[in-house]
Every structure is written in C-alpha cells, then in structure tokens.
Amino acid sequence: MPAISKREQIITEALRLFYQNGFNATGVDRIITEAGVSKKTLYNHFRSKDELVLATLRKRDELFRNNLMRETERLASTPRERLLAVFDVVGAWFQEKGFSGCMFINAAAEFSDTADPCRILSAEHKRLVCDYIRGLAEQAGAKDPDELSKQLNLLIEGAIVCAYVGADEAAAERAKSMAMVFLSQAFC
Amino acid sequence: MPAISKREQIITEALRLFYQNGFNATGVDRIITEAGVSKKTLYNHFRSKDELVLATLRKRDELFRNNLMRETERLASTPRERLLAVFDVVGAWFQEKGFSGCMFINAAAEFSDTADPCRILSAEHKRLVCDYIRGLAEQAGAKDPDELSKQLNLLIEGAIVCAYVGADEAAAERAKSMAMVFLSQAFC
DNA sequence: ATAAAGGTACACCGATCGGTTTATCTTGTC
DNA sequence: GACAAGATAAACCGATCGGTGTACCTTTAT
Structure with missing residues (x-):
C-alpha cells in the first residue's frame, strides 16, 4: 500500500485538469499520462469517466x-x-x-x-x-x-x-x- | 437569395444547440443535421467551428x-x-x-x-x-x-x-x- | 515457495471529432 | 440556352474519444 493511493493520485490530477481545462475538453488519456498511471488502473478504480468527474x-x-x-x-x-x-x-x-x-x-x-x-x-x-x-x-x-x-x-x-x-x-x-x-x- | 440566408439558419440552430448542450458537447455534424444544410455549406460560411462559436x-x-x-x-x-x-x-x-x-x-x-x-x-x-x-x-x-x-x-x-x-x-x-x-x- | 492482487505497457475497439474532397444538382442572370 | 454561384449528399481524412483485452511484472500475505 503506497503512501498516497493510486486512487487519490488520479483524483488529484483529474481535479487539476478538469478545473483548468474543462470536463469535456479533458480526455482520460491526458489524465492517466499526467497522473502517471495506466488506463487499466483508472478503470479499475472508476467505472467510467463520468464517475471520475463525480469523484473529483x-x-x-x-x-x-x-x-x-x-x-x-x-x-x-x-x-x-x-x-x-x-x-x-x-x-x-x-x-x-x-x-x-x-x-x-x-x-x-x-x-x-x-x-x-x-x-x-x-x-x-x-x-x-x-x-x-x-x-x-x-x-x-x-x-x-x-x-x-x-x-x-x-x-x-x-x-x-x-x-x-x-x-x-x-x-x-x-x-x-x-x-x-x-x-x-x-x-x- | 432565400428569405433567410443559410448563414442565419446555421447561426440560429448553432445558437440553440450550443446554449442547450454546451460548446464542446455539440459537434458540427449535429448542427448541420438540425439546420438542414450540408457540411460544405457550413464551412463555406465559417472557416472553422471556432469561428461559428464566435458568430453565435x-x-x-x-x-x-x-x-x-x-x-x-x-x-x-x-x-x-x-x-x-x-x-x-x-x-x-x-x-x-x-x-x-x-x-x-x-x-x-x-x-x-x-x-x-x-x-x-x-x-x-x-x-x-x-x-x-x-x-x-x-x-x-x-x-x-x-x-x-x-x-x-x-x-x-x-x-x-x-x-x-x-x-x-x-x-x-x-x-x-x-x-x-x-x-x-x-x-x- | 507460491499464489493472488494490483500494477504496467500497449495494442485494439467502434464511434465521433473537426475538416476536406468529389461529383452532382438547382437556381438565378445575362 | 449557357454559365457561374451556391447548394446538395456522401465518401473520406487523420486524430481523438471513452473503454476493453492481453500479456507481463511487482508486491505482499500465506
């Protein structure tokens, strides 16, 4: 178990990107790149982009x-x-x-x-x-x-x-x- | 020359769609379908979607x-x-x-x-x-x-x-x- | 030692994105 | 009647979209 969980990493980065650039304008590829996680990991923690948006x-x-x-x-x-x-x-x-x-x-x-x-x-x-x-x-x-x-x-x-x-x-x-x-x- | 120009038709419909559904969420295909014009006509009147957004x-x-x-x-x-x-x-x-x-x-x-x-x-x-x-x-x-x-x-x-x-x-x-x-x- | 959990990289999916091209058809105007 | 302007439908472009599948690699608990 890492100090900050992957889930928190993703939310933190998605929050920054959604806030700065908008929700529709921010793709999941951009989020995983900047959060430094794989796409599989993102969809392991969140069912969909919509759910990630809600979490952020x-x-x-x-x-x-x-x-x-x-x-x-x-x-x-x-x-x-x-x-x-x-x-x-x-x-x-x-x-x-x-x-x-x-x-x-x-x-x-x-x-x-x-x-x-x-x-x-x-x-x-x-x-x-x-x-x-x-x-x-x-x-x-x-x-x-x-x-x-x-x-x-x-x-x-x-x-x-x-x-x-x-x-x-x-x-x-x-x-x-x-x-x-x-x-x-x-x-x- | 038609009573209402194609340009006005496009702007009117784009205005409705952008206002109701947002700018990024509204594609040009949707606009031309609901405005009843061809894509060529749209890009004949507007250089890009950005320019259409500005016009609306x-x-x-x-x-x-x-x-x-x-x-x-x-x-x-x-x-x-x-x-x-x-x-x-x-x-x-x-x-x-x-x-x-x-x-x-x-x-x-x-x-x-x-x-x-x-x-x-x-x-x-x-x-x-x-x-x-x-x-x-x-x-x-x-x-x-x-x-x-x-x-x-x-x-x-x-x-x-x-x-x-x-x-x-x-x-x-x-x-x-x-x-x-x-x-x-x-x-x- | 090993097996399960959870991670990675990456190819892949069909759909849609903004935008272009082509070939055809309609519509005034001279 | 001829012609240019402007319209049409539809195929097509590369890129990106959200989301899945596969194969491999680490970590941790038993």
Whole structure:
C-alpha cells in the first residue's frame, strides 16, 4: 500500500485538469499520462469517466469548504466579523494563480441535464456553502439568518462571475462593502 | 437569395444547440443535421467551428441586450424605475422553458484560455450590459452611476448563478429587493 | 515457495471529432 | 440556352474519444 493511493493520485490530477481545462475538453488519456498511471488502473478504480468527474467534484467540495471555513475562522474571531471575512477569503481565491472560476458553476455549464448527478452535486455544494454562512448568521444573532445567508451567498456568486468572466479585480471588495449594508440591516 | 440566408439558419440552430448542450458537447455534424444544410455549406460560411462559436456569441449578445433593453423600457417609464425593472426582466428569463444560465458564463467555463476570443467577447458582453445600466443610472441622476451600475450588475450575476446552479426560484426577486437598498442609497 | 492482487505497457475497439474532397444538382442572370 | 454561384449528399481524412483485452511484472500475505 503506497503512501498516497493510486486512487487519490488520479483524483488529484483529474481535479487539476478538469478545473483548468474543462470536463469535456479533458480526455482520460491526458489524465492517466499526467497522473502517471495506466488506463487499466483508472478503470479499475472508476467505472467510467463520468464517475471520475463525480469523484473529483466531491473532492473539490470537500477541499473548498474546508479551506473556506478554516480561513474564515483564521481571519476573524466573532461570528459577525466572520460573515465579512468570507469575502476576504474569496477575494484571496480570485487572486490565486490558477483561478478558473467556480468549478461547480463550470460543471453546471457543461452538464446541461438538470438531473445529471454533477448538477445535483453542484446544487448541493452551493447549498452547503450557504448553510455554513447561515450558521455564522445564527451564531451572530441575526434577525433572519436564513435570508441574510441567501443574500450574502448571492453576493458571493455575483463576485465570482464578475471576477472570472468580467475580469473585475474589485469584485470581492465591492461584494464585501455591499454585504456590510445587509449585515447592519440584519442587526437593526 | 432565400428569405433567410443559410448563414442565419446555421447561426440560429448553432445558437440553440450550443446554449442547450454546451460548446464542446455539440459537434458540427449535429448542427448541420438540425439546420438542414450540408457540411460544405457550413464551412463555406465559417472557416472553422471556432469561428461559428464566435458568430453565435455575437448573435446572442445582440439578441440578449436588445431584449433586455426593450423589455426594461416596456415595463417601466422612468430611468429609476427601469433600474429595478431590469430584475423583472431577468426574472422572466429564468422562467423561460429552455433557460440554461448565461451563455457567456457558460462560454467562460468551457474556454479556459483568458486570451481566447470567446472569453474576450464574453467579458465585452458583460461590460455592455453594465454600460446600459450605467446609462440608466446617469439618466436617473444617481450620485455615483458607475458604482451603482457595478453593484446592480453584481446582483444580476449572483441571481443568474443562484437561479441556474442553485435552482433558487426566488433569486431574481431577492436580487431586486437587494437592489432597492443600493438604489435608495444612490439618491441620498 | 507460491499464489493472488494490483500494477504496467500497449495494442485494439467502434464511434465521433473537426475538416476536406468529389461529383452532382438547382437556381438565378445575362 | 449557357454559365457561374451556391447548394446538395456522401465518401473520406487523420486524430481523438471513452473503454476493453492481453500479456507481463511487482508486491505482499500465506
């Protein structure tokens, strides 16, 4: 049993390639070459490319939300401050070298069938991020934590699109200042 | 010369297919079959599939913004009311049968190279929509029309993602009520 | 020592990809 | 009636797609 399993190697490399170059544009031959495994090994761990795509999206969800929570809690100590710190975390994400937008928005763009497992997982990811924010809003004692979390979530999505498609460097900062308005609203 | 040129037939059908099923997932064979033209004819009008993709995006930008402006101006008569009516127009768009998100966000998801003509055109489209809103803000006499337009634009992008990826039916309505806050702010 | 598990390399499969070629047919215009 | 323009269907191209089969090689547990 190797230190990192073949399965993890494949997922890690597929994640990078799918995120950077898209799902349909990335062939399995490219994945096995860059992961340094044989095709047989890939199909030994995953029934099909579709299943591999799903596995990478699950991994991405895990990594993304863990990082979001860790960084948010590192940057601020009170729940209310953390509701704003979220925007600093996504702002730092936008500045990352390989930033290619939100992988789940990208997945929704490529998999047009609403019933596709990838689409269901993407919607689930968005729900989980929103859930985290709602948790912070509850801890902060917001009047309507559910509504506040949905408002802040909408601002985050907007910032992602403005930053990625519109190449707007100020998107995260703008979303943050917009969030302040709803934050002060939510605490009278 | 036919009533509708072959070129327009191809663009119309390609637009539908690219929007519904994605760019990489739609082959030229499918396009010519559904457009009812020969492959020779397609390549007589377009040098490559890439060029056809660009032509469909240009068409989409034209159709989308024309519809946005027409409907916005139909729904409200004063510039300030129109700044809000924009959200009703996008809300109606979300309800359309074939709604598949924003074609330019989808294009940005599939074409990862920032220098790709499709990416440049997508950024341009977003800029032009924002420009229209800024024009309304100027007419309405907003204090800072540029900032207001960027705020409202961010809300629109957020609503699109929440509606498409998150399947949030209330996204447009929420974005509209959020917009009201910044509108009242912009007029002291 | 050996057998099972899991790895590798590589040939191979039919289907589809974007794109070209050829040969034929229709359609105005002069 | 002749001719050029532009259309058609269909064969064809090499490359790549997702996925399988075969034969060999390591590792590890019994």
